Amino acid sequence: MNKLMVTSYSLLIISIILILYALIFSPTDWIVYGIAIVFIPIFILSLGLITMAKAKKEEEEERKEEPFIGY
Amino acid sequence: MINISYNSFLVIDTMNLMANVLINVVIAFLLGSLLLGLHRKIMARIQLRPGPPVIQHLLHSLKFFFKETSFPKTASMPFYVSITCLYCAIWILAVIIGPVTYGTLLIIFAIYAVYKIVEHNAGSSSGSPYGKLSCVRAVFSAAAEIPLFAVLAIIFLQTGTINIGDIVTYQAVHGPLIFSIPLAALVFFILILSKSPYSPFSITKGKDIISGFETEHFGVLRGYMMLSESIAWYVLLWVFLTVFFGPLSINGYLIGMVSITAITALINATTPILNPNHSVMSQITLAIVGIGGSLLLMFIV
Numbered sequence: 087m088n089k090l091m092v093t094s095y096s097l098l099i100i101s102i103i104l105i106l107y108a109l110i111f112s113p114t115d116w117i118v119y120g121i122a123i124v125f126i127p128i129f130i131l132s133l134g135l136i137t138m139a140k141a142k143k144e145e146e147e148e149r150k151e152e153p154f155i156g157y
Numbered sequence: 158m159i160n161i162s163y164n165s166f167l168v169i170d171t172m173n174l175m176a177n178v179l180i181n182v183v184i185a186f187l188l189g190s191l192l193l194g195l196h197r198k199i200m201a202r203i204q205l206r207p208g209p210p211v212i213q214h215l216l217h218s219l220k221f222f223f224k225e226t227s228f229p230k231t232a233s234m235p236f237y238v239s240i241t242c243l244y245c246a247i248w249i250l251a252v253i254i255g256p257v258t259y260g261t262l263l264i265i266f267a268i269y270a271v272y273k274i275v276e277h278n279a280g281s282s283s284g285s286p287y288g289k290l291s292c293v294r295a296v297f298s299a300a301a302e303i304p305l306f307a308v309l310a311i312i313f314l315q316t317g318t319i320n321i322g323d324i325v326t327y328q329a330v331h332g333p334l335i336f337s338i339p340l341a342a343l344v345f346f347i348l349i350l351s352k353s354p355y356s357p358f359s360i361t362k363g364k365d366i367i368s369g370f371e372t373e374h375f376g377v378l379r380g381y382m383m384l385s386e387s388i389a390w391y392v393l394l395w396v397f398l399t400v401f402f403g404p405l406s407i408n409g410y411l412i413g414m415v416s417i418t419a420i421t422a423l424i425n426a427t428t429p430i431l432n433p434n435h436s437v438m439s440q441i442t443l444a445i446v447g448i449g450g451s452l453l454l455m456f457i458v
Binding site: 105127135137138 | 173175178222223226227238241242245250376377380381384
């Protein structure tokens with residue numbers, strides 16, 4: 087598992103725990119707002135990074151070696 | 158802790174605050190996506206094309222979450238990824254300030270200022286020349302769109318408050334603001350128009366620069382940005398309807414949102430994108446006319 091996946095899984099777990107904490111324990115309003123503003127976006131992003139399709143092992147090199155056609 | 162909120166879009170009077178936020182974010186995403194899909198459909202029909210189904214924007218947003226994503230070599234990481242997170246965060250804040258708490262319009266103003274920074278930084282962090290051009294245009298267009306927000310001053314002068322909840326209460330007594338300060342409503346509508354897709358004023362996403370600041374954000378990041386766009390569109394329409402049409406029922410909101418989406422689609426389908434100078438000057442002119450006219454009307458009437 088590469089660094090991106092480890093980070094994504096960690097952030098997903100942290101955000102789920104904090105959102106559930108706010109849902110179940112109903113802390114002070116400003117804590118709920120903080121969790122909502124910071125951790126809902128992180129939850130969606132980390133979920134997206136986990137669910138996105140990854141290049142196959144044999145294709146990985148192809149992706150990196152693709153000539154830079156830019157600008 | 159139980160949160161007592163106003164009669165929100167979904168009737169939630171007493172509810173867990175986090176649940177309230179989550180439900181409103183999901184509603185904003187789903188309804189915003191469908192409205193943007195409708196916008197595209199109406200534009201297509203006006204241009205005599207069949208157009209994609211109304212649900213297409215929603216499907217695209219979800220589809221991109223499963224697409225293979227690679228990050229450009231030229232992108233400045235992790236800024237390139239984190240800016241999409243900021244994009245989503247500001248619109249979730251807007252949902253909290255709007256439908257959840259009926260808070261102050263000044264924070265909505267601040268969110269639009271930060272949105273300009275997001276456009277700017279998403280463009281510059283990608284390393285693409287199209288993104289960079291869009292980032293320059295974001296600064297340029299901020300000079301035009303921010304004055305449109307001077308409409309807040311008119312609302313304050315008329316109602317004596319900047320709080321959405323108090324403005325709704327004021328309208329329940331004195332009638333909708335659209336009748337007392339119509340030019341301010343027009344200026345706000347121009348702001349909505351400038352944020353709609355394929356707008357004559359949307360110079361940051363003009364097709365002459367491919368997709369502007371979103372050009373190099375593809376795959377999951379594009380899906381994530383589309384999700385934020387949907388929430389943004391919903392919030393903008395919600396703020397307009399709430400501030401100028403007063404307390405509305407769910408049907409009132411739905412009819413209002415669909416109507417404004419249809420009107421912007423009609424305008425966008427029949428109007429070419431303006432060049433950056435014309436876009437900025439048109440908006441500034443409209444802002445001056447709208448705000449000056451409103452002040453004049455307030456002093457005369």
